[in-house]
Amino acid sequence: MAAEVKSPSGVAKLTGLANFLGPPKLLGRDDKVATLVIKVDEGSPHLKIIDQGVCLKCIEKPCTVTCPVENYKVEENGHTTIYWSNCIECGTCRIICPFHNISWRYPSGGFGMTYRYG
Amino acid sequence: MAERCDVAIVGAGPGASIAAYLLAKGGLEVIMFERGDYPGSKAMFGGVLYTTVLSKFFPDFPGAGCVERHVIEKRFSMLSESNELALSFKFLDFEPPYYNHSFTALRAVFDRYLARKAEEAGAVLITQTVVDEAIVSDGRVVGVRARREGGEVLANVVIAADGANSLIAQSAGLRGELPLSVILGVKEVVSLPREVIEDRFSLEGDEGAAYEYLGGGAVRGAMGAGFLYTNRDTISVGYGIPLGALKALGVQPDELLNEFKMHPVVRRLLRGTTPEEYSAHLIPEMTPHDLPRFVGDGIVVIGGAAGLVNANPLFHEGTNMAMASGVMAAETILQAHKAGNFSAKALEPYASRLRESFAWQDYDRYQGLTRMAETHPQFFSKYPYEFTRLARKLFSVAPTDDGMQVPKRTLELAVADHVLAELGLMSLGLDLLDVAKAAMF
Numbered sequence: 332m333a334a335e336v337k338s339p340s341g342v343a344k345l346t347g348l349a350n351f352l353g354p355p356k357l358l359g360r361d362d363k364v365a366t367l368v369i370k371v372d373e374g375s376p377h378l379k380i381i382d383q384g385v386c387l388k389c390i391e392k393p394c395t396v397t398c399p400v401e402n403y404k405v406e407e408n409g410h411t412t413i414y415w416s417n418c419i420e421c422g423t424c425r426i427i428c429p430f431h432n433i434s435w436r437y438p439s440g441g442f443g444m445t446y447r448y449g
Numbered sequence: 450m451a452e453r454c455d456v457a458i459v460g461a462g463p464g465a466s467i468a469a470y471l472l473a474k475g476g477l478e479v480i481m482f483e484r485g486d487y488p489g490s491k492a493m494f495g496g497v498l499y500t501t502v503l504s505k506f507f508p509d510f511p512g513a514g515c516v517e518r519h520v521i522e523k524r525f526s527m528l529s530e531s532n533e534l535a536l537s538f539k540f541l542d543f544e545p546p547y548y549n550h551s552f553t554a555l556r557a558v559f560d561r562y563l564a565r566k567a568e569e570a571g572a573v574l575i576t577q578t579v580v581d582e583a584i585v586s587d588g589r590v591v592g593v594r595a596r597r598e599g600g601e602v603l604a605n606v607v608i609a610a611d612g613a614n615s616l617i618a619q620s621a622g623l624r625g626e627l628p629l630s631v632i633l634g635v636k637e638v639v640s641l642p643r644e645v646i647e648d649r650f651s652l653e654g655d656e657g658a659a660y661e662y663l664g665g666g667a668v669r670g671a672m673g674a675g676f677l678y679t680n681r682d683t684i685s686v687g688y689g690i691p692l693g694a695l696k697a698l699g700v701q702p703d704e705l706l707n708e709f710k711m712h713p714v715v716r717r718l719l720r721g722t723t724p725e726e727y728s729a730h731l732i733p734e735m736t737p738h739d740l741p742r743f744v745g746d747g748i749v750v751i752g753g754a755a756g757l758v759n760a761n762p763l764f765h766e767g768t769n770m771a772m773a774s775g776v777m778a779a780e781t782i783l784q785a786h787k788a789g790n791f792s793a794k795a796l797e798p799y800a801s802r803l804r805e806s807f808a809w810q811d812y813d814r815y816q817g818l819t820r821m822a823e824t825h826p827q828f829f830s831k832y833p834y835e836f837t838r839l840a841r842k843l844f845s846v847a848p849t850d851d852g853m854q855v856p857k858r859t860l861e862l863a864v865a866d867h868v869l870a871e872l873g874l875m876s877l878g879l880d881l882l883d884v885a886k887a888a889m890f
Contacts, residue, residue, distance in 0.1 A: 351645045351721025355710055360703045363637075363727035397695050399635055399702040399729035420491060421729045422614040426627045427692055436616075437484055439596055440577035445490045448638040448683065448726045449556030 360401050364417050371416040372442040378402075378415040378424070379434040386411040386432060393427045419444045451601040454478040454573075456782060457593045459580045459617045460610035461488035461564045462556075464752030464771030464778075467506065468608055469567035469574075471779035477786060479572040480602060481564070482595060484579040489560030492612070493730040495634060496678035496685040497659055498554040499769035502776060504547050507566060511545075515562035516552035517680035518657025522650075525763070526714075527833035528666035528675075533714045534837045553657045553678045553685070555638070582620035583607055589746035589792075590621050605791045606782050607748045610775070613731035615741065615754035623750060624741030629693035630823070632673075632732040632760055635702045636687030637710070639722035643682040649718065650679050661762045662688075665833025666712055668705060671698045672822060672829045674762040675709045677718060683725060684718075686710060689732055689760065691823075702729065732767070734760040734819060743800040746793045749778045757808050761815040770808035777802045821887035825880060835872055839864050 380386060387409050394403040399421060402414045420443055425435040456472050458465045461483035472479045485491040497520060503510055526535035543549040568574050584592040592603035609617035618624050650658045660677040667675035673690030688709055710719055733756045740756040743749060752771030759766040781799035785791050803809050822828055842863050847855040
């Protein structure tokens with residue numbers, strides 16, 4: 332990008348910077364999750380819906396729009412599914428559920444998400 | 450037969466580690482539980498660490514590679530859709546090695562550094578171990594229950610240092626459910642060569658910048674704030690928004706982050722960056738009424754678990770308060786150990802010292818402002834846009850039909866007209882009065 336400038340002082344032209352002038356790279360939800368190291372405790376979900384009947388009656392379903400990794404989905408039959416293996420353990424769903432209908436605990440030691448930066 | 454120790458600490462963040470360090474140095478047997486692979490592996494913060502307390506105990510920290518850059522610029526800006534109105538404060542006259550005690554940092558690095566100090570002093574760190582609850586017997590906490598075979602550990606005192614969600618404080622009956630005033634922090638660490646960062650943000654060497662974006666176009670006019678902090682060869686970019694406001698906004702947090710990153714003003718600062726890590730974590734912002742009790746029989750609560758944060762975007766402090774509370778908790782426990790009494794009464798000096806310290810005073814002062822802001826959504830949804838528009842009106846260089854230029858007097862009148870018609874002097878005045886009132890008490 333940098334134009335070659337023949338300045339009187341002969342200052343060298345800049346190289347390399349052009350590589351860092353493009354738009355910032357954006358990641359969708361799946362690729363965001365993929366930046367994390369997650370060890371899944373297969374078969375042992377640490378999050379559970381306590382009573383699907385309560386979810387059926389819930390109109391707002393705030394869990395579906397506040398989870399930072401979009402782990403809460405309403406299925407066609409109206410049931411709420413937690414895709415818990417992508418959980419990043421923030422605790423939002425636990426607080427946001429108006430009916431305290433989520434059984435919430437941390438994944439067992441050695442499992443779940445690991446930050447390398449944090 | 451359950452294992453025994455003097456003090457069991459749940460968590461291995463900054464507050465936990467500094468407490469463990471002091472207790473171990475004082476000759477006590479300390480066990481620190483970390484649920485992740487290593488301290489910091491489950492932790493996240495925005496990115497600026499205030500090092501007043503840290504430097505007293507670990508004066509060599511700046512050379513240890515545990516922090517990223519010392520902050521020389523704090524910049525506050527209001528965004529509309531495509532304009533920015535900003536105020537920058539650069540402080541170049543603070544002396545090394547601590548400068549203005551403000552360092553950008555990454556928790557997976559910093560927490561490990563501090564936990565190592567505790568281990569060197571003799572504290573035992575147990576990783577990959579979740580503690581689900583405090584063991585309560587006859588109304589007093591007598592230990593913790595770790596989720597593993599034979600996981601009961603008895604202790605004279607338990608320190609709940611398990612962060613915003615503090616299940617330990619809750620299991621000990623020290624607090625109820627968390628309120629919707631709790632803030633969700635969402636962030637990406639994005640990479641960029643250090644030379645490019647230094648050139649782009651006008652930094653020399655290890656200098657760093659902290660940019661805050663208040664309301665407006667940062668988070669769709671909701672009560673919240675974006676941030677951008679320079680690390681050595683990465684940038685921490687993200688935002689914080691109270692759960693109640695996020696729920697009302699109805700947008701996925703990960704999409705909101707991309708939107709912030711692509712704001713025309715922010716995008717220019719992030720050119721050429723590649724996301725390295727996505728993260729989200731709670732910031733325990735709440736009213737004094739929602740806070741846990743800091744002390745019970747056989748237990749103290751510190752740091753984020755105790756709700757000690759100053760989430761005001763002017764300051765964004767928390768880890769320093771955690772370290773301060775860790776120090777005060779440890780010193781109180783050492784006294785209690787001497788007296789052989791670990792009742793709530795014996796541990797009460799921790800709570801009273803805490804309330805006299807900056808940690809409580811700053812929390813209390815700024816949570817008052819936050820409460821006021823909760824009832825004044827216009828501070829986020831209206832003023833950032835309007836003030837930016839005013840600036841645009843004043844600084845527009847407009848041609849006239851006859852080939853000349855609109856005189857400044859006309860622009861000034863347009864600004865005055867905008868203030869009267871759009872903002873309303875009365876409501877603006879009342880709002881300013883509310884800020885002044887909240888700031889005064």
